Amino acid sequence: MNEMLTELGYTLGKIGFMLAVILGLLPAMIWAERKGAAYMQDRIGPNRASIGGIFRMGGLVHPIADVLKLVFKEDIVPAGVNRFFYHLAPFLVMVIALTTFAVIPFGDALYLGDKVIKLQVADLNVGVLYILAMTSLSVYGIVLAGWASNNKYSFLGGIRATSQMISYELNMGLAVMSLILATGTVRMDEMVQFQGHLLFGFLPAWGVVVQPLGFILFLVALFAETNRNPFDLPEGESELVSGYHTEYSSLKFALFFMAEYANMIVGAAIVSTLFFGGWQVPWLSTDLLRAHAGPLLTGSAIGATVLSFVFTAATWRHYERFRGRLGDRRELEPLILGILFFALGLATLGYVVFQKPWTIDSAMAAHFATVAQIGSFLLKTVFFAWLFIWVRWTLPRFRYDQLMRLGWTTMLPLALLNFFVTAGVVLLVNS
Amino acid sequence: MAYSVHGPKAVSGGAGARLRRGEAFYLVEIVRGMAITMRHLLYNMFHSSTMPTLEYPDERPEHGPWLRGRHRLMKREDGSPRCVACQMCATICPADCISILAQDDDRPDVEKSPESFEINLLRCVYCGMCVEACPCDAIRMDTGIFELAADSREAFIVDREFLLNNTTDGVNR
Ligand code: SF4
Ligand code: SF4
Numbered sequence: 033m034n035e036m037l038t039e040l041g042y043t044l045g046k047i048g049f050m051l052a053v054i055l056g057l058l059p060a061m062i063w064a065e066r067k068g069a070a071y072m073q074d075r076i077g078p079n080r081a082s083i084g085g086i087f088r089m090g091g092l093v094h095p096i097a098d099v100l101k102l103v104f105k106e107d108i109v110p111a112g113v114n115r116f117f118y119h120l121a122p123f124l125v126m127v128i129a130l131t132t133f134a135v136i137p138f139g140d141a142l143y144l145g146d147k148v149i150k151l152q153v154a155d156l157n158v159g160v161l162y163i164l165a166m167t168s169l170s171v172y173g174i175v176l177a178g179w180a181s182n183n184k185y186s187f188l189g190g191i192r193a194t195s196q197m198i199s200y201e202l203n204m205g206l207a208v209m210s211l212i213l214a215t216g217t218v219r220m221d222e223m224v225q226f227q228g229h230l231l232f233g234f235l236p237a238w239g240v241v242v243q244p245l246g247f248i249l250f251l252v253a254l255f256a257e258t259n260r261n262p263f264d265l266p267e268g269e270s271e272l273v274s275g276y277h278t279e280y281s282s283l284k285f286a287l288f289f290m291a292e293y294a295n296m297i298v299g300a301a302i303v304s305t306l307f308f309g310g311w312q313v314p315w316l317s318t319d320l321l322r323a324h325a326g327p328l329l330t331g332s333a334i335g336a337t338v339l340s341f342v343f344t345a346a347t348w349r350h351y352e353r354f355r356g357r358l359g360d361r362r363e364l365e366p367l368i369l370g371i372l373f374f375a376l377g378l379a380t381l382g383y384v385v386f387q388k389p390w391t392i393d394s395a396m397a398a399h400f401a402t403v404a405q406i407g408s409f410l411l412k413t414v415f416f417a418w419l420f421i422w423v424r425w426t427l428p429r430f431r432y433d434q435l436m437r438l439g440w441t442t443m444l445p446l447a448l449l450n451f452f453v454t455a456g457v458v459l460l461v462n463s
Numbered sequence: 464m465a466y467s468v469h470g471p472k473a474v475s476g477g478a479g480a481r482l483r484r485g486e487a488f489y490l491v492e493i494v495r496g497m498a499i500t501m502r503h504l505l506y507n508m509f510h511s512s513t514m515p516t517l518e519y520p521d522e523r524p525e526h527g528p529w530l531r532g533r534h535r536l537m538k539r540e541d542g543s544p545r546c547v548a549c550q551m552c553a554t555i556c557p558a559d560c561i562s563i564l565a566q567d568d569d570r571p572d573v574e575k576s577p578e579s580f581e582i583n584l585l586r587c588v589y590c591g592m593c594v595e596a597c598p599c600d601a602i603r604m605d606t607g608i609f610e611l612a613a614d615s616r617e618a619f620i621v622d623r624e625f626l627l628n629n630t631t632d633g634v635n636r
Contacts, residue, residue: 068504071503071504071507071508071511072500072501072503072504072507073503074514074515075514075516076514076516076518248490353512354512357521358521422497422500422501423497425500426493426496426497426499426500427493427496
């Protein structure tokens with residue numbers, strides 16, 4: 033009984049961690065989207081909202097303002113909608129996006145005393161298949177939203193989402209099949225373990241190295257599945273007003289909006305897990321990380337110190353340069369941030385000098401390894417999440433026939449070719 | 464070159480479109496495009512103060528003396544309005560937004576003066592005709608104020624005192 037309760041506690045803790053990661057990344061993603069887009073287009077981007085008239089954080093406050101605005105808006109339900117499905121759809125989209133995260137491992141097993149905790153919410157033996165199933169389920173929310181809205185444009189958006197999903201799910205499945213052939217497992221944790229090996233003694237056996245073509249196909253299919261530019265036809269506002277969420281307002285629209293970003297984060301996590309080694313730190317296996325935890329920790333602490341002081345200098349310079357330009361409390365922001373960075377630098381410096389991190393014991397070393405791995409996983413995820421944004425502000429949207437042509441006549445043959453070649457190679461190597 | 468709009472080869476999409484070999488393999492072009500956007504992003508991150516955007520309420524735009532901003536009524540040396548209530552401006556105003564009530568003036572050299580002088584700024588089209596029409600340079604539009612904001616429609620109907628107190632430095636009162 034007690035055993036079960038602690039087990040439940042750990043699982044809840046892991047779920048909490050995952051939720052915190054996604055929900056914490058959400059506003060950051062929205063911020064990166066707006067600010068990144070602005071800078072790519074030589075604009076300044078959001079910078080007006082502030083906390084206490086001082087902190088603008090380069091626009092990081094804006095997502096909060098956005099959400100607050102959406103929460104307090106009137107929730108309009110148009111006449112003639114199918115009420116049940118209309119209300120269900122946004123929740124479906126969000127829930128499915130979040131549940132996909134369950135099978136993604138975010139670190140090697142953690143040892144607490146004599147207990148082994150797998151850093152993965154659900155250790156399913158069909159991990160990859162679960163991901164495929166969930167990503168194709170996610171289109172249901174969109175289709176239901178489109179159909180239940182009783183609006184031609186929404187409906188067209190829903191239909192587009194369906195056919196797009198069918199066309200690209202095939203390629204995604206085939207790409208993943210090739211990866212399964214290459215790694216010989218469908219369990220997510222084993223897949224990540226496999227990617228910890230070195231090929232020819234120097235190359236990490238990441239999925240992208242083993243399956244370069246598979247990676248490209250998977251990535252393109254993922255863009256199509258998450259309905260992101262250049263495949264965001266279901267909401268193509270130039271012809272469909274706003275596509276499947278035209279009729280949604282207030283919190284329900286916010287849910288769709290956030291689900292898009294949650295989907296991106298989840299997609300990024302999937303790509304980094306399947307093709308970029310998941311939580312593996314390149315060239316440093318768990319054992320190596322634990323063995324060299326002391327020097328590594330010292331190195332990162334010194335790095336953090338240097339970085340903090342660099343930031344201090346940068347914010348001070350900014351403060352000096354722009355003093356008197358705005359003429360109100362906003363000018364204090366770089367000063368206060370600079371003081372915070374300086375304090376942070378002093379703290380890490382003190383840590384290095386007084387705690388002597390190169391002498392940590394083996395229990396702490398294990399924790400250090402776990403933290404480093406989670407950090408590696410998050411870093412990769414954030415990079416791929418950024419890739420979604422980067423591509424969106426670079427490419428124009430496909431036309432619908434181009435999308436279908438690309439999916440069926442270019443990607444499908446390539447995916448099949450990749451699959452058969454991989455199968456042949458695996459057969460050769462194994463026999 | 465590769466993106467020229469003219470010429471038979473440079474067509475985007477379409478059934479008969481012909482792309483060069485490198486362009487047909489779309490990925491290379493995508494990566495090149497992403498390099499361009501990233502270059503802009505990185506440049507702007509470290510040169511954000513050189514961006515052409517004007518941070519409007521904090522930074523004011525510069526404008527020449529020819530800008531037709533909010534009107535002001537000029538004063539005589541003793542502080543009374545120069546206006547002689549001749550109604551020229553009210554007559555020529557295409558928006559019909561000036562209303563003047565004339566009064567007899569006791570001073571020997573002044574025949575009439577405006578008892579009230581109202582301009583409905585919401586109806587005004589800022590054409591400057593009133594300034595051109597005025598025979599004694601009593602109305603000008605050189606305050607440099609180009610913003611219009613108020614809580615009610617009535618607040619946009621500005622009176623004689625308001626117009627007399629407008630200044631040229633772009634600040635009202
Ligand atoms: S600027 Fe034109 S519209 Fe405005 S008050 Fe003068 S004449 Fe009338
Ligand atoms: S034209 Fe000049 S003098 Fe005549 S009423 Fe208008 S402002 Fe006064």
